[in-house]
Amino acid sequence: EVQLLESGGGLVQPGGSLRLSCAASGFTFSSFAMNWVRQAPGKGLEWVSAISGSDGSTYYADSVKGRFTISRDNSKNTLYLQMNSLRAEDTAVYSCARSGGGYARRLDYWGQGTLVTVSS
Amino acid sequence: QSALTQPASVSGSPGQSITISCTGTSSDVGAYEYVSWYQQHPGKAPKLMLYEVSNRPSGVSNRFSGSKSGNTASLTISGLQAEDEADYYCSSYTRSSTRVFGGGTKLTVL
Numbered sequence: 001e002v003q004l005l006e007s008g009g010g011l012v013q014p015g016g017s018l019r020l021s022c023a024a025s026g027f028t029f030s031s032f033a034m035n036w037v038r039q040a041p042g043k044g045l046e047w048v049s050a051i052s053g054s055d056g057s058t059y060y061a062d063s064v065k066g067r068f069t070i071s072r073d074n075s076k077n078t079l080y081l082q083m084n085s086l087r088a089e090d091t092a093v094y095s096c097a098r099s100g101g102g103y104a105r106r107l108d109y110w111g112q113g114t115l116v117t118v119s120s
Numbered sequence: 121q122s123a124l125t126q127p128a129s130v131s132g133s134p135g136q137s138i139t140i141s142c143t144g145t146s147s148d149v150g151a152y153e154y155v156s157w158y159q160q161h162p163g164k165a166p167k168l169m170l171y172e173v174s175n176r177p178s179g180v181s182n183r184f185s186g187s188k189s190g191n192t193a194s195l196t197i198s199g200l201q202a203e204d205e206a207d208y209y210c211s212s213y214t215r216s217s218t219r220v221f222g223g224g225t226k227l228t229v230l
Contacts, residue, residue, distance in 0.1 A: 035219070037166075044123070044224035045158070045166065045209050059217050062121050095165065104213040106156045106171035113165065 002026040002109045004096050009114030016086050016118070022079040022096030022111060030054065030074035033099035035107060036081050038092035038116075048094070049081065052103060064090075086118045124149065124210055124222035131228040137198040140225045142210030143191060148220055150191035154213035157186060157195045160224075161206045169208075170195065197227070205229040 008020040022034070036048040049070040050059045058070050069082040079096050093113035100108030125143040132138040142149065142157075149155055155173050158166040168177050173193060174186040183198045193212075197204055210222040 037221075044207075045160075045211075045221040046123075047211070047219040047221060050219070061218060097166075100168075100171075104152065104154045104217075104219075106154075106168055107158070107166075107211070108168050108171075108177065110165040110167075 002098065004098065004109060004111035006094065006096055006111045006114040009094065009116045011117045011119065012086055013120050014087060014118055017082070017084045018086065018116060020081040020083070020094055020114060020116070022081075024077045024079065024096075024098075027098070029072075029077040033103040034072060034079045035097045035099060036070060036079075036094055037097055037107070037110075038090075038094045039113070040089075040092040043092075046092070050099065050103065051079070083116070086116075088118050090116065091118045092116060121214070121216070121218060121220055124212060124220055126208075126210060126222035126225045128223070129226045129228065131230055132200045133230045134200050134202065136200050137196060138200060138227065139197075140195045140208055140210075140227070142193045142195070142212075142222050144193075144212055144220070145191055147216070148191075148212040148214040149188065149193055151215050152213050153188070155186070155188055155193040156211050157184075158209045158211065159206045160209065166209065200229055202229050 035050040067085045095113035097107040098109040157170040160166045170186040
């Protein structure tokens, strides 16, 4: 059974940093691209970033480019999101999701998410 | 990276059919067949309902179908059931090698 479990969320001040983790199990982690998607309270889904399974290519939404860094440790089956220079508008539930069948095709499994609150 | 355009809400009675549209541009929806649809119940993780415009993952009811014409994709739910009441999001791969979601549509089953 595919499982994705996020952790690392919490309350952080504007300008601060936070690192999120996503522990994956039930599939060959290194074979799949992975994504971070966020959802602000009461709002819709927003794609944040993705990383390929093999060559480590990374992709970012304009809203986080230069502030967030996605990475992965295939030996630990874990996905990360390093978030720096956080802003109030970054407040959201952050979920990891697997790209099934190739990076572009679909997000076929999702975690439940971890809440990040940026506030003074 | 502008969000795809979806109606904010749609509604229908049990047994009826509804369609949710998803309008993008020639740089996303119109560029590829990589449009997917997600269902989200309150407090739950999104669930993949359709991928590559019209393909259903295993376990998804055949009451859900999809299509695309130009820069607009559509999700149709036939034989509406109470359990279909949820938020629905479309998503597309883009020419920038990124992904974009629609703003979401709240489906109410009357």
